[in-house]
Amino acid sequence: MEKIYTRPNALNKSVSGYCPGCMHSTITKITAQVIDELGIGERTVCVLPVGCGTLGALYWNLDMVISAHGRAPAVATGVKRVSPDSVVFTYQGDGDLASIGLSEIMHAANRGENYTVLFINNSIYGMTGGQMAPTTLVGQKTTTTPGGRNPDTDGFPMKMAELIAQLTSPVYVARFAVNTPAYINKAKEGIRKAFQNQLDGKGFSLVEILSNCPTTWGMSPIDTLSYINDNTLAEFPLGVFKDREEEQS
Amino acid sequence: MEQIFMKGCEAIAETAIRAGCRFFAGYPITPQNEMPEYMSRALPRVGGTFVQGESEVASVNMVYGAAAAGTLAMTSSSSPGISLKSEGISHLAGARLPSLIVNVMRAGPGMGTIQPAQNDYFQASKASGHGGFRTITFVPGTLQEAVDLTYLAFEYAVRDHNPVILAPDGFIGAIMEPVTLPDFKEIPETPDWAAIGYGKRGHINLIKSGGATEAEQQEINESAAKLYERWTREDVMVEAYHTEDAEYVFAAYGTSGRICKSAVDELRDRGIKAGLIRPITISPFPYNAFKNLDDTRVKYIIDVEMAIPAQMIEDVKMGVEGKIPIETVLSSGGNIIRTSDIIQKTEALVKEG
């Protein structure tokens, strides 16, 4: 019989410790599939963040560097500059990338570093127990916005893909979701493109993926799917915000 | 060998390249701008990489990445910038990544002034970041010594898998002196622990600065503690100048040390038996040099620092164990210690008897 579905080689055999229903698992899996399909596992370096994504250290079957909170783009810069044949990607949450690491991501993007950024936006700080993130929706309750995010004092959700797409250097900036099978397929194609650009030496690609956090959102995993549909997508529209290839053609 | 006339910061940068450094990231701050500027010109010529980071935080984390990928890497800054780098220095020490951090010290705290000082002694020798790690910390007193110590720093970084700190005060960074530069080292193969992709290795490499469990973290700390212990036995560097018969012994490093040397010579011309203990490593600190002083002969130790309040004095006290009285001659704010102040102080002590 022909095997048509199997665990990607870019992941090891450990059982995932992500919370049940957490989309980190889905995003990790499709990224691992892309790495397998491109045949780049043996030269890939995954630069991990501080956040739930750090757990990836237990699952990726890849060389890895764990960075300080928010600094993954700077660390990846160091890795890629001295080892240009390595395929380098960062895997960062929204607290990591959009808050404490805002400076690092903006400047890495602006330098046009030739690596791939996967930005997992679940609108909350998962690892530390559900505090407000820069991406928390207006009115969303978190442990530090008990009355809901109030834009008068907390500002509005930061749209990182749109911000980074304003810069001249990045070659590909897009936002995807993974709350339906069709969206998952599209997200996977976006991730593939973001890696292919690096392999082609084109420069900086960032793929933002809307994610969930059933545990800190206080919802069943299934309810997070419709929540994303009804609320997250309204604030964070899906789409390609920058594609150097299309601009040129 | 040929001697060249060089500025401190540039001599350190050139030596780093000769020692095998192929990655530099830094952020502008006076008085060390000549170092990144030199690197931006010189590194690309040898196939190395210079990146002007968007901040000290980013720069030191770039060094973390380059070091994780197995390349000898360094960053430099001055006092306020080193505070920002302390996050990354701690991570470098936690992950045990070979690297060099240069702190061309200026006056502090806070913004301080851009002039030379030795206000970062505690930070450079004991706590360059959170978590209770140590580095070997060199404090050169001449440019030739800065050159030699920079070369040695990379050897120690590789030997120990640990960051090394070179902490010249701003005076050493800025002056020009003739130096003999070391030969270019061959660039070694990428080490097998580096994260560049597992390739044909058969296992993955994970670079991380923390333990996955309490037990692993304690093991990491214990193994680091063993290394730090070994330094105290094997790697202490100190210059003793005319201490054999000295009755007045200065304790001073870096620029204060070289000024004290002139003071020793002048005092001896005046018939006063002065000497100098000049730490070259402040971590590990040369406690024994002080412990071994003959307290029946030495009347005073005079701690001379460009820092108010004095900082190294704490270590001097630990070495002296209360057996010899300690006096101070201090300046700060960017004021260089004057030889005349040191001489006056010593002569006053002599008069007191």
Ligand SMILES: Cc1ncc(C[n+]2csc(CCOP(=O)(O)OP(=O)(O)O)c2C)c(N)n1
């Ligand atoms: C310097 C520093 N500050 C704070 C923390 C604590 N911390 C750990 S994870 C995290 C937030 C992670 O949230 P996010 O990046 O959104 O990722 P998620 O866990 O939601 O996937 C914080 C604040 C830390 N480890 N280091």
